Amino acid sequence: MQIELYYWPDIQGRGEFIRLALEAADADYIDVARGEDGMTQLLDTLQSTAIIHPPFAPPFIRVDGAVIAQVAGILQALGPQLELVPSDEAGRAWVHQCQLTIADFVGEVHDTHHPVGGSAYYEDQKPEALRRSTEFRRERLSKFLHYFESILERNPAGDTWLVGDTLSYADLSMFQMLAGLGYAFPKAMARVGVEVPRLLALQQRVALVPNVARYLRSKRRLDFNNDDIWRHYPELDD
Amino acid sequence: MQIELYYWPDIQGRGEFIRLALEAADADYIDVARGEDGMTQLLDTLQSTAIIHPPFAPPFIRVDGAVIAQVAGILQALGPQLELVPSDEAGRAWVHQCQLTIADFVGEVHDTHHPVGGSAYYEDQKPEALRRSTEFRRERLSKFLHYFESILERNPAGDTWLVGDTLSYADLSMFQMLAGLGYAFPKAMARVGVEVPRLLALQQRVALVPNVARYLRSKRRLDFNNDDIWRHYPELDD
Numbered sequence: 135m136q137i138e139l140y141y142w143p144d145i146q147g148r149g150e151f152i153r154l155a156l157e158a159a160d161a162d163y164i165d166v167a168r169g170e171d172g173m174t175q176l177l178d179t180l181q182s183t184a185i186i187h188p189p190f191a192p193p194f195i196r197v198d199g200a201v202i203a204q205v206a207g208i209l210q211a212l213g214p215q216l217e218l219v220p221s222d223e224a225g226r227a228w229v230h231q232c233q234l235t236i237a238d239f240v241g242e243v244h245d246t247h248h249p250v251g252g253s254a255y256y257e258d259q260k261p262e263a264l265r266r267s268t269e270f271r272r273e274r275l276s277k278f279l280h281y282f283e284s285i286l287e288r289n290p291a292g293d294t295w296l297v298g299d300t301l302s303y304a305d306l307s308m309f310q311m312l313a314g315l316g317y318a319f320p321k322a323m324a325r326v327g328v329e330v331p332r333l334l335a336l337q338q339r340v341a342l343v344p345n346v347a348r349y350l351r352s353k354r355r356l357d358f359n360n361d362d363i364w365r366h367y368p369e370l371d372d
Numbered sequence: 373m374q375i376e377l378y379y380w381p382d383i384q385g386r387g388e389f390i391r392l393a394l395e396a397a398d399a400d401y402i403d404v405a406r407g408e409d410g411m412t413q414l415l416d417t418l419q420s421t422a423i424i425h426p427p428f429a430p431p432f433i434r435v436d437g438a439v440i441a442q443v444a445g446i447l448q449a450l451g452p453q454l455e456l457v458p459s460d461e462a463g464r465a466w467v468h469q470c471q472l473t474i475a476d477f478v479g480e481v482h483d484t485h486h487p488v489g490g491s492a493y494y495e496d497q498k499p500e501a502l503r504r505s506t507e508f509r510r511e512r513l514s515k516f517l518h519y520f521e522s523i524l525e526r527n528p529a530g531d532t533w534l535v536g537d538t539l540s541y542a543d544l545s546m547f548q549m550l551a552g553l554g555y556a557f558p559k560a561m562a563r564v565g566v567e568v569p570r571l572l573a574l575q576q577r578v579a580l581v582p583n584v585a586r587y588l589r590s591k592r593r594l595d596f597n598n599d600d601i602w603r604h605y606p607e608l609d610d
Contacts, residue, residue, distance in 0.1 A: 186528060187466050188526070190476070203469060230448075241476075250487060250504050251507035251511065252511075254503075265492075266488050269490075272491075278428075288423075290424060
């Protein structure tokens, strides 16, 4: 059963959390918007009034005729089939809760360069972005990273993965977050990174999962860039 | 089985989404932080290193010995027991997806008065807040409200409830969002409200659900105030 992924074709963005899960599981999927007429298909689906459960925004997937949106919801739906969740319900709920907190983290990273909102360019909200990113680097970055470090530390199965003793989609998403932070805030991450060694080890471990490593070397993995969530503006870093 | 709710005691905030569900279901719960030594208990639990699945922030609940955080995750966990979800899995997933989009909406409402971040007072980020709220009222408010209006419109079971033909926790959360928006942005809501009649009817319908109506009249329902997510600063409205 082929999975259709719909996301903006030129950035990693929130779609990358889904893409990493699909790639890690070597799933049969197509990245619709990167194909021929892909953007038309994405926009048509987004605007279709025939969809009973419409997506608010990309990413969304279509699988078995159903349209599912929201990163955390998509991953929760695909997790069992992709074998990226523990077998027990409590473990699955915990993976999902971790993903919801990663989603909050993503929103805060995005707002460092767009504190005024998405309809104005970064260049038109630089003073606001300087304030927001300062607060982010001083308060939030460390709080989020220490939180996830403590999850690894508290995992009864050891600190290899966030939940239980196997790779889950939350590990993949945490890898993506750390990679993005390293791109966007190299100085702040050099400062805070030393305080969260388990997380940095997790990032390396995920990158070496064979299917993930293959994907990261492929052309399907786009580079980080300054149209994305994680942007490198040196003035917003330490 | 008693449910313990942990949330800041002096605001509705994100805790109110949980409280409304508990009240609508007439559940046996205690609002820990509003009891004696409540704040100590909240902070102790938040900082406890003995919790294997720690909350990142309030609200969180403790039930059957498990600690669960994240509004959407808590509601998903409690939904079946509180009879605030449809009986089928697809319907439950759709209620959850609606809740995730409400969570995004909540984040954007909050940031209208705190675009620079939570550690500075509103008074110290007024110029930024004026820009952010202008964008919010011009672009985002209408987009979110029309989206949820279309969900009511597309519901094959009719436009009485967001999902299927029974009250779900997403209806309760949408009620809360609309009530909060009416408090925070009365002028903008008077302008946009006429375009979303199904949503406003839903708001009224939820307020008349007997357990909800009883709760709204009780002292347990705090007033909206300007320490909360939805704040009334006339300069941020139309």
